[in-house]
Amino acid sequence: MNVFTEIRELVLETLAILQAEGALPGGLDFANVAVEPPRDAAHGDMATNAAMVLAKPAGLKPRDIAEALAAKLTDDARITSAEVAGPGFLNLRLDPQLWQSVLRAALAVGDDFGRSTMGQGAKVNVEYVSANPTGPLHVGHTRGAVFGDALASLLDFTGHDVTREYYINDGGAQVDVLARSVYLRYLEAHGQAVAFEDGTYPGDYLIAVGQALKDKVGDAYVDQPEDVWLLDVREFATEAMMDLIRADLKALGVEMDKFYSEKSLYGTGRIEEALEALKAKGLIYEGVLEPPKGKKPEDWEPREQTLFKSTEHGDDVDRPVMKSDGSWTYFAPDIAYHYDKVTRGFDALIDVFGADHGGYVKRMKAAVSALSDGKVPLDIKLTQLVKLYKNGEPFKMSKRAGTFVTLRDVVDQVGADVTRFVMLTRKNDAPLDFDFDKVLEQSKDNPVFYVQYANARVNSVLRKAREAGIAVDDAELGAADLALLTHEAQISVAKKVAEWPRLVEIAGRTNEPHRVAFYLYDLASELHALWNRGHDEPSLRFLDEADPAGTQAKIALARAVTVVISAGLGILGVTPAEEMR
Numbered sequence: 001m002n003v004f005t006e007i008r009e010l011v012l013e014t015l016a017i018l019q020a021e022g023a024l025p026g027g028l029d030f031a032n033v034a035v036e037p038p039r040d041a042a043h044g045d046m047a048t049n050a051a052m053v054l055a056k057p058a059g060l061k062p063r064d065i066a067e068a069l070a071a072k073l074t075d076d077a078r079i080t081s082a083e084v085a086g087p088g089f090l091n092l093r094l095d096p097q098l099w100q101s102v103l104r105a106a107l108a109v110g111d112d113f114g115r116s117t118m119g120q121g122a123k124v125n126v127e128y129v130s131a132n133p134t135g136p137l138h139v140g141h142t143r144g145a146v147f148g149d150a151l152a153s154l155l156d157f158t159g160h161d162v163t164r165e166y167y168i169n170d171g172g173a174q175v176d177v178l179a180r181s182v183y184l185r186y187l188e189a190h191g192q193a194v195a196f197e198d199g200t201y202p203g204d205y206l207i208a209v210g211q212a213l214k215d216k217v218g219d220a221y222v223d224q225p226e227d228v229w230l231l232d233v234r235e236f237a238t239e240a241m242m243d244l245i246r247a248d249l250k251a252l253g254v255e256m257d258k259f260y261s262e263k264s265l266y267g268t269g270r271i272e273e274a275l276e277a278l279k280a281k282g283l284i285y286e287g288v289l290e291p292p293k294g295k296k297p298e299d300w301e302p303r304e305q306t307l308f309k310s311t312e313h314g315d316d317v318d319r320p321v322m323k324s325d326g327s328w329t330y331f332a333p334d335i336a337y338h339y340d341k342v343t344r345g346f347d348a349l350i351d352v353f354g355a356d357h358g359g360y361v362k363r364m365k366a367a368v369s370a371l372s373d374g375k376v377p378l379d380i381k382l383t384q385l386v387k388l389y390k391n392g393e394p395f396k397m398s399k400r401a402g403t404f405v406t407l408r409d410v411v412d413q414v415g416a417d418v419t420r421f422v423m424l425t426r427k428n429d430a431p432l433d434f435d436f437d438k439v440l441e442q443s444k445d446n447p448v449f450y451v452q453y454a455n456a457r458v459n460s461v462l463r464k465a466r467e468a469g470i471a472v473d474d475a476e477l478g479a480a481d482l483a484l485l486t487h488e489a490q491i492s493v494a495k496k497v498a499e500w501p502r503l504v505e506i507a508g509r510t511n512e513p514h515r516v517a518f519y520l521y522d523l524a525s526e527l528h529a530l531w532n533r534g535h536d537e538p539s540l541r542f543l544d545e546a547d548p549a550g551t552q553a554k555i556a557l558a559r560a561v562t563v564v565i566s567a568g569l570g571i572l573g574v575t576p577a578e579e580m581r
Contacts, residue, residue: 001105001113002501003098004046007078008035011048014072023068025058035092037499044083044091045495051088062088099494100482106497106560107478111567114501118508119160125341126152128352129249129256130167133241134178136205137248137407140354143432144383145407146423146573148352149254150513151381153571158508163346164257170238171262171333177201178241179234183221185210186233190222209240248407253416253573260340265333274339274371275308275321275332283309283370289317308335313366313374335367342372349378350511355429358382379511383428389435414439417574421448424517424572442580444528447521452577454524455565457531458558459578461542465555468545472555480552487540489530493557496526500564513571520568527561 011033018024033054038047051066058065063084070082070090081093106113128148131141149164156162181201184194189211196202213221213236221229242259249255265271278284288302306322308331321332341349349368353360361380368378388395388405396405411419413436422439425447426432442449465472485494500519507515534541542554566576 001102002116002505003094003102003498004035004502007046007092007094008033008048010073010076010078011035011050011069014069015050015054017072018068024054024060024065028054028057030054036502037495038091041492043085044081045094046092047085048090048092051084051090055088066090096486096491097483099491099498100485102498103482103494103556103560104478106563107474107556110474110563111570113563114504114567115157115159116501116505116508117159118505119155119158121159121161122347123161123163123345124155124348124350125163125165125344125346126155126350126352127165127167128152129245129254130169131245132169132172132174133238133245134174135201135203135241136244138404139386139388139407139410139434140383142252142407142410142419143386143423143428144352144354145249145252145254146420147381147383147428147513149252150420150424150516150572151350151352151511153573154504154508154513154516155511157567157571158504160508164255166256166259167337168238168242168259168261168263171266172330175234175238176230178237179230180226182206182209182213182237182240183229183233186213186221189214190219192222205244209237212240213237251408251411251416253420260337262333262337265336270340271328271332271336274336275306277339278308278335278367278370281370283312284321285309287318289320308363308367308370310363310366310370313369315362315366319363319366331363331367334364335371338364338368338378339371342368342376346376349376351378351380352428353380353382355382355384381428381511384426384431386423386432386434389433389438391437392435395436410434418448420573421451421517421569424514427512427514444525447517448574449580450528451520451524451565451569453580454527455562455569455576456578456580457527458555458562461555461558464543465551468543470543470545470548470551470555472552472559474559477552477556477559480556481549482553482556484550484553485557489533489540490554490557493526493530493561496523497560497564500568516568516571520565520572523561523564523568527558 012030015024015028015030015033019026019028033048033050035046035048038044050069051062054065055062066084066088070084073079073082073092078095078098079092080095083091085091126148128151129137129141129145131137137145152162152164177199178201181196184196184200185206187210188194188207213233216236221233275284285307286304287307288304289307303324305320305324307318308321310319311317319331320329321335322328338349351364361382364380365378368376418439422434423432438446439448440446442453444450462472485491500523503515503519507513530540531542538544540554542551542558544551562576569576
């Protein structure tokens with residue numbers, strides 16, 4: 001039940017009546033007419049911009065439209081008052097029964113309250129993490145993994161058909177480096193002294209892989225030339241790293257629907273097929289690029305290359321897809337991979353990249369636009385860096401990876417639930433500070449604790465009510481006399497619950513799951529404020545054994561809050577706390 005959609009429909013119906021009566025001209029576009037919470041709650045329950053957006057096309061003054069609209073809207077029993085403000089905004093106050101009906105709806109449908117059909121089953125591919133299979137996931141990957149996973153859940157909640165996908169970067173030179181690094185650990189397992197040079201990976205995580213290789217092949221590769229063992233060790237090492245990555249993701253609560261290998265694009269004709277599709281559109285040509293900005297002419301060697309005319313699809317410059325020596329650029333397999341996504345029939349694509357891939361955004365959008373003739377949108381979300389702190393100071397943990405802090409290090413310290421929630425307390429493109437002490441402290445300043453504490457508080461009241469013999473199952477609470485909820489603090493909580501379906505749709509349209517985390521904190525704040533007022537105003541205390549009917553109504557309100565918290569945490573991939581320890 002989305003009361004904002006319900007009232008917007010009422011506003012649109014009323015505008016249509018004004019048109020039929022001749023008070024408004026026909027042919028007006030109502031698409032930008034909105035109904036939303038007012039900036040100042042003192043102004044009312046909802047506000048509409050209808051008069052402001054229709055005044056110019058209607059050739060009328062905004063206040064004239066607003067006054068005519070107000071006079072009609074108050075004929076509806078749901079609207080208790082409609083007041084024109086400023087140049088023509090319309091503030092609405094609603095009958096309290098509307099908020100009560102929201103609470104009943106939440107209790108009736110449970111965790112599905114707020115679930116939307118907005119997506120209409122559109123097929124969406126969300127690609128995230130996609131780290132090189134050369135080691136365990138680091139803290140930067142953690143943020144991308146949490147963001148991508150929460151976004152996928154949010155899109156599922158808003159009616160999309162979502163595929164979670166991981167692109168395995170196993171086609172580049174870095175996998176050969178991995179193989180050489182594992183080979184060194186293999187020799188080490190045979191008792192040889194080794195040195196990690198030439199950019200090889202020194203992380204301890206490869207010790208077990210080297211031992212596993214020894215267990216598999218014995219001494220067959222000892223002191224053998226690289227051409228004897230490289231291909232086999234590369235495959236063995238890549239699979240071992242992917243097993244490690246899958247285990248890391250599982251520890252974080254992330255499970256992919258599909259793992260797609262970059263290597264599968266090479267030697268199979270898939271890259272050629274994708275570029276042929278672009279060539280058929282006149283978008284592939286042989287040419288020489290201008291020197292990059294900042295390069296001196298004497299540093300620049302012009303070379304003819306095979307280029308993609310990406311500027312025709314919004315890019316700043318055309319991009320090479322094949323080098324002058326005939327080898328593919330890094331961009332070529334990425335084009336082929338996204339061509340595969342397009343041919344799989346997805347209606348929309350979302351890529352989650354680290355901030356260091358910002359320069360890749362325009363070229364990838366251009367490629368998908370060209371490959372799909374502009375029919376398949378690609379949204380690229382960049383996740384900014386995570387800075388680790390302890391006691392307010394920059395914190396460096398032991399680095400078993402050799403060069404970085406791993407995902408597993410973070411999860412082992414604070415748990416998956418805390419990790420996931422904290423990673424969503426900032427917009428994805430804003431830097432995030434992760435303080436190991438703050439994320440575990442029990443205070444209002446810790447959003448994880450504050451939301452979980454709200455859920456635990458309500459569960460405590462439910463247990464005590466049952467012990468007192470008061471019926472508090474959802475069906476019984478839904479039948480309670482909610483007209484007893486008349487205090488402004490109680491109505492304020494009910495209004496915040498009512499915002500949930502609207503918030504879900506906004507977050508789903510903008511691909512911004514952090515909005516869910518922000519909302520849950522605000523909702524928890526409303527509940528805690530009401531709870532604390534009960535210390536001074538006994539009538540607001542949730543449990544009053546002498547007043548079973550009033551207790552049921554108040555607990556119905558509190559239970560509706562936990563329904564939303566549970567649904568919201570479900571989107572974020574966080575388990576609601578039944579009690580606090």
